[in-house]
Amino acid sequence: MADQANCIFCKIVAGTIPSYKLYEDAMTLAFLDINPGNPGHALVIPKAHAANLYASADKDLAAVMATVRKVAAAVEKTVSPDGLNLLQANGPGAAQSVFHFHMHILPRRNGDELKMNWGLKPGDKGELAALAVKIRANL
Ligand code: AMP
Numbered sequence: 001m002a003d004q005a006n007c008i009f010c011k012i013v014a015g016t017i018p019s020y021k022l023y024e025d026a027m028t029l030a031f032l033d034i035n036p037g038n039p040g041h042a043l044v045i046p047k048a049h050a051a052n053l054y055a056s057a058d059k060d061l062a063a064v065m066a067t068v069r070k071v072a073a074a075v076e077k078t079v080s081p082d083g084l085n086l087l088q089a090n091g092p093g094a095a096q097s098v099f100h101f102h103m104h105i106l107p108r109r110n111g112d113e114l115k116m117n118w119g120l121k122p123g124d125k126g127e128l129a130a131l132a133v134k135i136r137a138n139l
Contacts, residue, residue: 004049009100013047023071027063030071033104037114040079042105044068051099052090064103072105081107087116 004010012019013029020032022042033041044067046060053061072084087104089096108114 007049007098007100009045009098009102010049013045022074023067025063025067027060028067030067030105038079038081038107038109038112040075040081040105040107042071042075043102044071044105045100045102050101052096052101053088054090056101060101064101068103068105075105075107079107082110083108 008017011017012031019029020034021029022032023030027048028044028046030042030044033043044064046056046064048057048060050056050060068086072086075081076084085104085106085108087106088102106114
């Protein structure tokens, strides 16, 4: 897992490597993903390094979401997609490849065949209810 010193997104924040910057404020930065799933695919990050959701401060997450809405609206206006997904990965099993928290803003096209790494299969209702109790207990 990258630490602050060799984190590629920290280097983008510091300006030591280039990015296709879209927006910046005191706490967040938005730039285009260099491997876009579709045109307009953007990333929003907190300037403060945190590897993933669990390590992130509430104030950074709140700031990121405000920027996500601002940038997503601009992406929508710019590329007029048929829809737009917000995505965020935690851990290699979820296909996280950069260990600095980021939200993907991913414009979608009808029939673009972009796939997440899971299928839509209804869960067992009893298991879902029991798990909900356990997760609530951990909040
Ligand atoms: P994830 O798989 O959720 O960790 O997403 C990381 C994303 O960062 C990938 O979609 C990469 O294409 C993107 N990425 C990696 N390096 C850069 C970079 N230097 N500038 C912009 N996007 C990048």
